[in-house]
Amino acid sequence: MAKLIIKSGGAEGFAEWRRHFAACAPGLETIFWEAPHDPASIDYALVWDPEPGRLAAMPRLRCIFSSGAGVDGIIRDPSWPVHVPLVRMTPPGAAQRMAEYVAWAALHLIRGGRRMALNQACGRWEDFDHPIAPETRVGLMGLGVMGAAAARALLALGFPVAGWTRRSKGLPGVEEFLGDQALPAFLARTDLLVCLLPATPETRHILSAPLLSALPRGAMLVNAARGWHQKIEDILAALDEGQLSGAVLDVFEPEPLPPDHPAWSHPRLTVTPHVASLPSRAERARFVAEQIALLEAGGTPGPLFDPARGY
């Protein structure tokens, strides 16, 4: 019986994963990351932020699955076993979820959703003027599978959409800005910036003061990619001084965001707990079960992380 070790969501999370795998892969044995076990007996690993060295100590490991949309929490382990296929979590609903999150975040920002939530907390009835979608130029950083789905949703809501990307994607209705030399022009025309970039060395801390100050005054920001991309103190400063009028951040460093972090209480910042494109555990378990069945039948899993591209 193949063995899958799981580190995602603690003991409570493991209980849920076990239940879902029992339903969709009854022939699979699931093992909690913190439970006693023989590392040499493990065939598969489903992990988020595994402690460095743990994966390398599993000699039979045939495949690693990231339990979330990125793999950066795995590959930052210097001893990460590069020879083992690393599958990116891409159940069919992930792009749809991201599109829904980005659409929600964009509407939440133009509608003043944070201000309305704070008003609700103190029983304050207050209307205020706000822009509509056709008046709000969205700029997407990153036009991969997630970005393309987000672009379609935003265009359908009436937002003008541009994208900043290395190579042209030819998405209908999306104005493209290609490469580093086009970044200033892209930022200058962007009222609402959405970061959907992969976490690579080039994109480290891209959402910091120089970039934010190149946006029009009062611009809005969504980061649904990684905490890796942002300098949170620069974002808080830009919100304080009005360079940004609002932000929705789904990602942080570290995660979970510590309970006493000033981001939680900022009146123009909405915090969500890294849920932008998080499929349900049931969907993710089905995806992993299908990949393992494929492997057991001699097939090739995928999509795999590509170290050369960095995502």
Add this chain to the structure above:
Amino acid sequence: MAKLIIKSGGAEGFAEWRRHFAACAPGLETIFWEAPHDPASIDYALVWDPEPGRLAAMPRLRCIFSSGAGVDGIIRDPSWPVHVPLVRMTPPGAAQRMAEYVAWAALHLIRGGRRMALNQACGRWEDFDHPIAPETRVGLMGLGVMGAAAARALLALGFPVAGWTRRSKGLPGVEEFLGDQALPAFLARTDLLVCLLPATPETRHILSAPLLSALPRGAMLVNAARGWHQKIEDILAALDEGQLSGAVLDVFEPEPLPPDHPAWSHPRLTVTPHVASLPSRAERARFVAEQIALLEAGGTPGPLFDPARGY
């Protein structure tokens, strides 16, 4: 010089209206509702919830404008001067705004936006499973200009959409349920109910226990029409007992919602202050200025309230 009297948003609101009219209609004199004036000198009125009898006491009144999307706050005055044209506030952006609000509210409900806001208030990092748009069957009550725009936005986001309406509208992609006899079937297939009905005697308190209990258990509710349509105590009870899993209400009776009303603090209810399709004051002022220019040139304003239809 034509005189426009204004009751909308109090003294603070009037100052803003005056500024906008000065920009778009410099030949118009604006008068605050509470300021001393001769009622016989007033040509036009821009009002929300005027005290009964005040409009009837203006013998020269040539046209009444509602400052919001409905006219119920005007026509419930028994002395409302029926012979004076009553223009519904319909600047070009109103349907777009409503579509954006309904899209925001629907995404906010399936994403657990209220739960995330309460978590943010106490620095709690918690993810939870939630449905996606294609799994959430939306039911629109009312397929007028607002409903049609909302349907288009929801369909583009991936929601299956049905509509309950008196007469077929033939909207692409929208399943139709016609008339009272189709209401039970419409409710039985609706996971997320959106009320966009006009306020007529037939729709009084339609959102009450019998209707709510005909929805699938755990359904969600958006009311972006009028407080007229809802029994708030029935909605709160349905939320408490789990028949409704969440609600977004933009409208109440009375408005403003009193600061001590239990709706403000319900953990599964999001309160917004009657802003669903509220255009900016600048847009509304331009619309009224254009209508007045039309009238002064001998033209016919519109769209007018039709007492026979009730909207």
